[in-house]
Amino acid sequence: MKHITFYKYVEIEDAEAFVKNHLEFCKFLDLRGKIHAGMEGINGSLSGEEKAIENYMESMKKDPRFNDIDFKISEIEKHAFGKMFVRLKKEIVSSGMGVNIKNKAPYIEAKELKKMLDNDEDVVLIDVRNSYEHEIGHFENAVMPKSETYREWPSIVESQLKKYKDKKIITYCTGGVRCEKATAYLKGQGFKDVSQLHGGIIKYGIECSDSHWKGKCFVFDDRRVVDLDPNKNNGPITQCVMCKMPSSELHNCAYVKCDKMFTACPECLKLLEGCCSRNCRNIKNRDSQREIKTPRFEEEIVA
Ligand SMILES: [Zn+2]
Ligand SMILES: [Zn+2]
Incomplete structure (x- = not known):
């Protein structure tokens, strides 16, 4: 399977219709991933069978708006996303900067x-x-x-x-x-x-x-963390918050009000019940809040 990321700042007229059609097209190709598109351009990250990804890139390149898009392609073992989303956005990466x-x-x-x-x-x-x-x-x-x-x-x-x-x-x-x-x-x-x-x-x-x-x-997909060169396996430079063993497994604290990103090994994560510290775990259990947590990875950045 293949994984691609791409973006381009280019005016998309009638972005609403574009988003709708683009979602249909991606689903037709059985692709999965996240695309943000709007008036200012497109920003996406997709996974799929090699043929489908090729098909997608070819059809994008036939569109004069996207013909010079720079696709970054990598090999993957399985889909890097659970679903296919194409979302209409004012900004393709939310910045609030208002720059030209x-x-x-x-x-x-x-x-x-x-x-x-x-x-x-x-x-x-x-x-x-x-x-x-x-x-x-x-x-x-x-x-x-x-x-x-x-x-x-x-x-x-x-x-x-x-x-x-x-x-x-x-x-x-x-x-x-x-x-x-x-x-x-x-x-x-x-x-x-x-x-x-x-x-x-x-x-x-x-x-x-x-x-x-x-x-x-x-990376902003289910793999979360990858090696820069897939042929080299670089050891983690971060440690588990609990046992201090090397770990690059990143999590988002399950205690909503904390929301911190932290690294933890699977064993410690279990003990911490998904929280970044004993403190957060204890407060979470005490509050036994029913708020539903939106994972941080669902946020604004695609790639
Ligand atoms: Zn640990
Ligand atoms: Zn926490």
């Missing part, structure tokens, strides 16, 4: 970045992803601002990144989509020399293996 995408920073290709890192060039690599993502794995020496959601970007720039304003900056995220608006925002704030990793970590892994990378890579 035309002001995005220029791209730097994966191989070019690798060369710069090989030569130990003076660049500041900034991880645009959330803390729970970069804790699982990240580029060596990257700047990793504390962040719970992408929507915090403007306040992160204000409180944690201003000191890099005059530096040569390269941003990266999982598939590249988050860097588009994040770099437009940086430029708007007077950052002088900004570029973005084209195709994100996923494409870097395909082209440059795990060079200059530490740990694993968080």
